[in-house]
Each structure stands twice: as structure tokens, then as C-alpha cells.
Amino acid sequence: MQIAKYSNYTLPDFLEDDDFLRFVISPSQNDTVFWQQVAAEYPQQTEIIAEASKIIKAYRKQDVFTNEANQSKVWLRIESSLQKDQVKPKIFSLNKYLRVAAMLLLVSSIGISLWLIKGRQNEIDTAFGELRTVTLPDGSTVVLNGNSKLTYSGNWDKKSREVWITGEALFNVKHINKDPRHVKTIERFIVHCSDVNIEVLGTTFNVRNRHDKTNVGLVSGKIRLDYLNPRSKKESLVMKPGDYIEYGHKKLLARTKLAAPEKITKWTKHQLLFNDASLAQISEIMTDDYGYQVDFSSPDLANFKIEGEINVPNVEELIETISTTLPVKIIRTDKNITITKLNP
Structure with a gap:
């Protein structure tokens, strides 16, 4: 899957994307990592992704369509049943958005029933x-x-x-x-x-x-x-x-x-607060909360510790604090960070 193709996706585009459908309905670990990267790379798409996820989950079931051929069969069944009820054949046409919603509704009636029983x-x-x-x-x-x-x-x-x-x-x-x-x-x-x-x-x-x-x-x-x-x-x-x-x-x-x-509530003000923290602890927060990928050139670097308190408002200042406090070199490319030792 190519991350770049999702930069300008619209809501109907996400609803017709097989890879996105699979991620929402039955995500693998690789799917989760990939879509986290998409959200990090194109934050302007997060609202559309969230909306598409809600629509799909509302019509979800266990089975996942993995190719266009399977979807086409469902389109034919839907449109065929609709045309039987029309006086003039082929007048009714499903747009992309309704085609996906109809498909998901058709194949997930059991899932929806259970969802309604449990409560919204x-x-x-x-x-x-x-x-x-x-x-x-x-x-x-x-x-x-x-x-x-x-x-x-x-x-x-x-x-x-x-x-x-x-x-x-x-x-x-x-x-x-x-x-x-x-x-x-x-x-x-x-x-x-x-x-x-x-x-x-x-x-x-x-x-x-x-x-x-x-x-x-x-x-x-x-x-x-x-x-x-x-x-x-x-x-x-x-x-x-x-x-x-x-x-x-x-x-x-x-x-x-x-x-x-x-x-411990400082993060709610976009503050990054650490006390006597190791690089392993700092990198975990950067990965989990901000979507960075942090790599160490040698395993022992993870144990390097900054004594005292760090209280900074963003990741940029956190990186600067690390590089000026510890004998390390930090190479950053977008969301990828590599930490190496400084040459003696």
C-alpha cells in the first residue's frame, strides 16, 4: 500500500478502498501501523478517516471484501433487486457513497441487529x-x-x-x-x-x-x-x-x-514532562502519543538518562533538550528519528 495515494482521498474514496475496509472491520497489526503512518503524514485527513470508519462500523460484519470482483457481484444483486421494483428499468443508479453503504448494509444485517440490541x-x-x-x-x-x-x-x-x-x-x-x-x-x-x-x-x-x-x-x-x-x-x-x-x-x-x-496532568496542556527519564521512556511517549519512529544505533543508548525534570511544550524542544544534554546525535526525517552516539 502506498501512503501518498491517500493524501487527497475523499469520503467516498475511503468507503470504496478495500484496504481501508479491511483495516476498519478486521485490522491486522500491519494495517494498524500503516494507517497510523497515514494519519501522521496527512493530519488533514484524520476527520475524513474517522467519519469513514464510523460509517463502515455502523454496517460492519465479520466478512471482508478483498477485491473489486466480490464487490461487483454485490452491486449487481443490489441494482437487480432495485430494478425489479422500478417501472422503468435502469433509471435508478447508486452513487459511490450509497453503493458502499448499501453493500455493507446488505451483507451485515446480522451484525447490525446485534449492534442495535446492545445499544448504541x-x-x-x-x-x-x-x-x-x-x-x-x-x-x-x-x-x-x-x-x-x-x-x-x-x-x-x-x-x-x-x-x-x-x-x-x-x-x-x-x-x-x-x-x-x-x-x-x-x-x-x-x-x-x-x-x-x-x-x-x-x-x-x-x-x-x-x-x-x-x-x-x-x-x-x-x-x-x-x-x-x-x-x-x-x-x-x-x-x-x-x-x-x-x-x-x-x-x-x-x-x-x-x-x-x-x-501528571501536564500533557493535557500539550506539555511534555519527564523526571529522571531514560531515552527508552522518552521514545515510548514520542511513539505512542505523537506517532514517531525512534531507532537507536546501539541498544545501550536506550538506557541513557537525563537527570532531573524536563518540562517542554513540544517535541521539537524535547529533541533539542536531549541533544544538548546527552552525548548523542539526533537525525530526524519527518516522523523518523535515529539516535547515535557522538564520536569521542
Whole structure:
């Protein structure tokens, strides 16, 4: 697949692109990497890509069309059935947009039925480097970091307030419970990550869920963390303001106390904040949140560490800080960065 061909794609173009259909309906790891590169290379296309994804997901099913021949057969069946109902044959013609929607609707009736039964799901995705604030049905707010996804049900009238997060988000949860001793179902607020669940009443906390690990930092209020231990038994942990935990592979990897918990929210102001960070930790943020590809000329470079605090407003200043602080040379070409040692 060539990235350049998507630079000027319109909505109908994306809806008729086999590779894009496959990515939305049944993405492979290579597909995900490729479309992340497209979004990074052509940020002006992110809104159209998101809109096309929503349309396709609304008519989705498990089967994927892999070539134009398969699509053509469906077009013939659709247009043939339509022409039978027309007084004058061949008067009706499907434009590109409706052809794709009709095709997907025809082949996914079972998928749509199940989707409607479950209830409408709201899904918000962010592109690399994008920050987006989402107001939930109860008035709670969520700030999404780049390359993140938030999912929640559109109906919270009689159910718990539940959301699903992949990536990083800052939650400011509205307090609606009046009696802490008696919490009603609709008063519960639960954040689902890939490996832990977080239950709150009203609080502000940060969640980062990437690479099979979840990091949770509590700014204010109180939350309960539910997780599985190495024996696959459920355990719970109550967190207080300033608590910070890292969980992965069915165990608590770290539990610390933050001196200034509000600093973990700096990313919501487009600030890049690190403390005693290694190049491996810095490059992970650049890759996950901003879509950069960072390569080291030798493995030991990943362990190089910058002592103290880094607080910069963008990637450009971060790169400059690294190059002036450490004995390294940084070569940057668009979204590709190579770090090498300086010659002695």
C-alpha cells in the first residue's frame, strides 16, 4: 500500500478502498501501523478517516471484501433487486457513497441487529498529537491524549456510568451520589482498561493503558482499583490523592506516592514532562502519543538518562533538550528519528 495515494482521498474514496475496509472491520497489526503512518503524514485527513470508519462500523460484519470482483457481484444483486421494483428499468443508479453503504448494509444485517440490541456505542478516537475533551452524558469530562480511544454507551439513564479507555485519558468525574453508604447502580462510575477496572464516585485521576500495562495516578478524591493477582484471583486497592500505581501481567509492578500529583496532568496542556527519564521512556511517549519512529544505533543508548525534570511544550524542544544534554546525535526525517552516539 502506498501512503501518498491517500493524501487527497475523499469520503467516498475511503468507503470504496478495500484496504481501508479491511483495516476498519478486521485490522491486522500491519494495517494498524500503516494507517497510523497515514494519519501522521496527512493530519488533514484524520476527520475524513474517522467519519469513514464510523460509517463502515455502523454496517460492519465479520466478512471482508478483498477485491473489486466480490464487490461487483454485490452491486449487481443490489441494482437487480432495485430494478425489479422500478417501472422503468435502469433509471435508478447508486452513487459511490450509497453503493458502499448499501453493500455493507446488505451483507451485515446480522451484525447490525446485534449492534442495535446492545445499544448504541459512542466511540471517540484521537490522532497522534491530538488532544480532545469529551463531555459525558452525566456532565463528567475526559481529556484524551493522542492515539487514544474512549468508548461509552449512549444511555446512562438506568445503568452504571461505564467507559472503556485505550491509550491515555484524564477523568474529571461528576459527583452524583448523596449517601456514600448507599451507592445506587446509576451512581457508579467505572473505567474499564484492558487489565483493570477503576470505580469512582467523584474524582480526578489519570489513566494510561498501553503495552499491556496500566498506570493510574489519583489527583483528588478516592477510587477503587479492581485487578487480578498472579493466581487469577480478584483483588482490590483503594487509592488516595497522590497515589500512583503501575499494573501489568497480573501483578502490581509499582506503587508510589507523588509529591505533586497535578503534574501528571501536564500533557493535557500539550506539555511534555519527564523526571529522571531514560531515552527508552522518552521514545515510548514520542511513539505512542505523537506517532514517531525512534531507532537507536546501539541498544545501550536506550538506557541513557537525563537527570532531573524536563518540562517542554513540544517535541521539537524535547529533541533539542536531549541533544544538548546527552552525548548523542539526533537525525530526524519527518516522523523518523535515529539516535547515535557522538564520536569521542
